[in-house]
Amino acid sequence: MIAAIGLAIGVTLGLVLQPDVPLWLQPYLPIAIVAALDALFGAVRATLEGVFNERVFVVSFVANTVVAALIVFLGDQLGVGSQLTTAVVVVLGIRIFSNAAAIRRDLFHA
Amino acid sequence: MSQNTPARRRLRRALRPHISRTQLLVGLLCLVLGFGLATQVHANREESEFAAARQDELVGILDTLSQRSDRLRAEIQSLEQTRAELEQDTRGEAAVAEARRRASTYAVLAGTVPVTGPGIELVVNDPGGKVTASMLLDTLQELRDAGAEAVQIGGVRAIASTYFRDASGRGIVVDGQRLFPPYRLLVIGDPHTLSTALDIPGGIMESLRSAGAEGVVTQREEIRITAVRAAASPQYARATRDGDRKNN
Known part of the structure; x- marks a missing residue:
């Protein structure tokens, strides 16, 4: 419940304040968000399956975003930043999809 | 379930x-x-x-922009060239103005335009009909020597090809027009020089007097010469390019 409220408040804040993304963060923010979304979907799935653990969620959330940003950063340093970004997005996208499928199965049994 | x-x-x-x-x-x-x-x-x-955009996309965008700026720079160059050509054309306009100035000078000399300026009026009274064509010609030559720039005799503008002929009976034919005394000459030039030239001992006035005629010179601030000639284009003579300049 608090998570949903937090998400809503965050979106509202972002829409109202409309802050500029600092330059150093620009390449990493979208990837970090996708990673965080993956963590969020994983958390929803775990909740539905009764194995949700706040500590695991916090750690996976932070680790996901940091690792995703790190991979992109490393890719930028190696000159394959755009390819690695694509790779990370693909992997995270697949995970989000599979999590969403599991949520769907849990909720609707279909 | x-x-x-x-x-x-x-x-x-x-x-x-x-x-x-x-x-x-x-x-x-x-x-x-x-x-x-x-x-x-x-x-x-x-x-x-x-x-x-990622780095390579930005490089692509930058590439496109620099190509565009190259194109625009080339356009600037061509426009500047056009401007320089137009400026040269302005010098062409100066040449046209110069040509116009010379044309007006030549028009004065050729007698195709009315002129005005300081000068003298010479009236030759000839009650006895003693004045001959050669005397009038001498008068004109004397006036030209003294720097006359435009001369009108009676109603005839005197130009380079002007001729004098004794008419049968009274009068003198100037350029085909018969004039009767008194002969009235309008001369534009330095008034003092012109009247002095006519008055020199053994000069025009003296020879007129000895012939039984009389010349009266009046210096004027402004003489108006209204008689004009149609410009005759030469039939045989052609200007040569460099001769044109050397003779000036």
């Missing part, structure tokens, strides 16, 4: 607000996520062309 119920029950339980430290932490993380999400969407919409 057996799996359906616990999942929904767990969801309902999760949506029930129960505050703990970790729940708050989760909420905070979700807040950060939502904030980042909205920010990124906004930034992406605002400057999607560059902010979301």
Whole structure:
């Protein structure tokens, strides 16, 4: 419940304040968000399956975003930043999809 | 159905607000996520062309821009060239003005335009009909020697090809026109020089007097010569290019 409220408040804040993304963060923010979304979907799935653990969620959330940003950063340093970004997005996208499928199965049994 | 119920029950339980430290932490993380999400969407919409572009895309954009700036620079160059040509054309206009100035000079000399300026009026009274064509010609030559720039004899503009002929009976034929005494000459030039030239001992005035005629010179601030000639284009003579300049 608090998570949903937090998400809503965050979106509202972002829409109202409309802050500029600092330059150093620009390449990493979208990837970090996708990673965080993956963590969020994983958390929803775990909740539905009764194995949700706040500590695991916090750690996976932070680790996901940091690792995703790190991979992109490393890719930028190696000159394959755009390819690695694509790779990370693909992997995270697949995970989000599979999590969403599991949520769907849990909720609707279909 | 057996799996359906616990999942929904767990969801309902999760949506029930129960505050703990970790729940708050989760909420905070979700807040950060939502904030980042909205920010990124906004930034992406605002400057999607560059902010979301990666290095190689930016290089491509930069390449396109530099190509465009090269094109524009070439255009600037060609426009500057055109401008320089037009400026040269302005010098061409100066040449036209110069040509016009010379044309007006020649028009005065050729007698194709009316002229005005300081000069003298010479009236030759000839009650006895003693004045001959050669005497008038001498007078004209004397006036030209003294710097006369335009001369009108009676109603005839004197030019380079002007001739004098004794008419049968009274009068003198000037350029085909018969003139009768008194002969009235309008001369433009320096008035003092002109009258002095006519008055020299053994000069025109003296020879007129000895012939039984009389010349009266009046210096004028302004003489108007209204008689003009049609410009005759030469039939045989052609100007040569460099001769044109050397003779000037």
